[in-house]
Amino acid sequence: MSQILPIEKRNAVLSRMAALLEQERTAIKAINQQDLTNYSGDDLAMEKRLLVDDTKIDGMILSLQQLASQEDPVGQVRFNFTHDNGLKISNKTAAFGTILIIYESRPDVTVEAGGIAFKSGNKILLKGGKESLLSNLKIVGLWHQALKDNDVATSWVEYLNYDRTETQAFLENPTQKVDLIVPRGGENLINFVKKHATCPVIVSGRGNNFVYVNAEADIEKAIAIIINGKTSNISVCNALDKVLIDTNLPNWEIFAKQIIRELQLFNVTVLGDDSVAKATGVQQIESDLIWYEEFLDYKIVIGTTNSDQEAIEKINKYCGGHSASIITKNDAVAQEFMENVDTAAVYHNASTRFTDGGQLGLGGELAISTDKLHQRGPIGLQHLVTNKWYIYGEGQIR
Template structure:
């Protein structure tokens, strides 16, 4: 039987040494990891094929699980980007001297030990390690059984890079895939400082409802794009196609198109690119009238709204005005990413002000909600809550702060 208490103790003990690392230690380790990874692409792909063989290729998670030589090179590019970013640690956030002569500084510090629970996305193992190391945090990884072989191969490469630079590898550990490991992590009070789930709404709900450790919710995206009465057809076709089909299995992909009723005659043209890409459409009554007879179009049911499809499926909601569009979004949004396509500046301004989401777009694809795209390096997730962090969580979001007070004998 796995002794989880011993594992958590070893991670906590090893992570206490991380604040002593120099920036050079961290940079050299990330550089080594990139080189070791590129030297072992075939090892990673072989392990990944073992995982893929266990999953139905039609499963929405299959694309998330899939690693290719190109994707591994992109992962290495993200490691390079993290390496190049300024350190988030020991930044002076505030500084002042009180009337009594006490000198106060508020400085950024690591959160401590991060617990990451994630589904079939082995790239997360690379991403969160590079961010955790750069931000001085220890790390407990709990991947799913779907990616077991891939994650084991990746953590072995991470440990090689750590050992090369005498950084304690015990500070970065992968738990067994058994469900009992998830329970142990959720209850690791005193050892783990924060838990971040990455995956489906079901996973996030389970973690939130069962964790005794503080949780930051990330990942689930029920994403809308509103095409208003002034929306540009050329822009709209490109934006909707990109948001829906670029990578339909990820959390920033489009789930529901909201369209002003005056533009339903443009639906066939607006949706031609995504229909040509094989997207299945669930249309409400007014939009179905305009699309009836088109392939892969059927009448929407209640459950098609507020659904994160994670596949080539999308619903359509017809509205009479901006207020109705905003109401629909407020009812069904997961507060991840929302967009408007419009040439009316007043409508754009109202939409950007009133939509409550981590990322709100005007005339652009929601596919850009990504830490790398925002210039933050690899991300640890997209936070959809409001406490501590919101939107793409990267280096700065993996720190807290403490007050440093220097005196000369002052008493109160």
């Protein structure tokens, strides 16, 4: 691995990349249209993630500009200690080295994840999906141009144009040193990477998020939050899939019918547990296994619970460890819920759609981790580092 680049160089590359994206905007959209034409179109969520329009390009440019303006995450002092014998000891953040990002369908990841990894002093290996190959190769070409324009080796950003067999072979026996792998995509991709990788993996992206409507909920807020969580973007890991209604909510059956009517206006398929199906006439779920599923589609399951404790237990059993929200006017009940639900992000009276690096003030994210090591939730610039101990002595021996 090359020596770490000075922060000025890293920022200059990011700023140049932002300018090149603006300059090549029309060409990027035209090439992306070829990817969309080639795509079979059998997965609506995949197709939404594949599209690159002006809004997506604006987002890519903004993420690079924000990254360029942020503090260097490398070399930050985390701990200082002076030993009795005079040794001066400090712990500082350090780059990982080489990070491999494996992702499906989303050309914007080629910019955002690449930028975050590069800004934090790491070499990036990008392995995108075949459906977005032309868009990704165009964007990586711009990365190489931005690097060359700043006299930096193009090997800092590398695209692995591998099929599944070649990817498996690389994971099991890498042809270069890889220090960390981040898979972004569905469960099949994550399981494939975890099975074959020989270095640490940060699991990202599985949602299956819950909203719990407590007995003391504000009904109007509950409806707005559920509609937003389910319908604003079905293709993202922070979308809503499950709703639990407390049967102690006054006239809960009327509320259930109301929320179902609203969801159906957005063409959402609504399934219910036994009591919701009986009360509203929606189709009943065939088995409890559906509670484990992430849909990435216009589909939702609504069920009931008889207590806050039961809601917490059900969420902890079935959710993907990503996000959960409680709708209630009772702050003490909300706090109890938030402290006991085991997800990366917990909400009180707000949509799960905010679990996102940019929305949570990180300026962007490499991924959203549902693991607990070494970072949980959105992985921003400041989390894409490891640490290193610096010890200064004058001949001390132990």
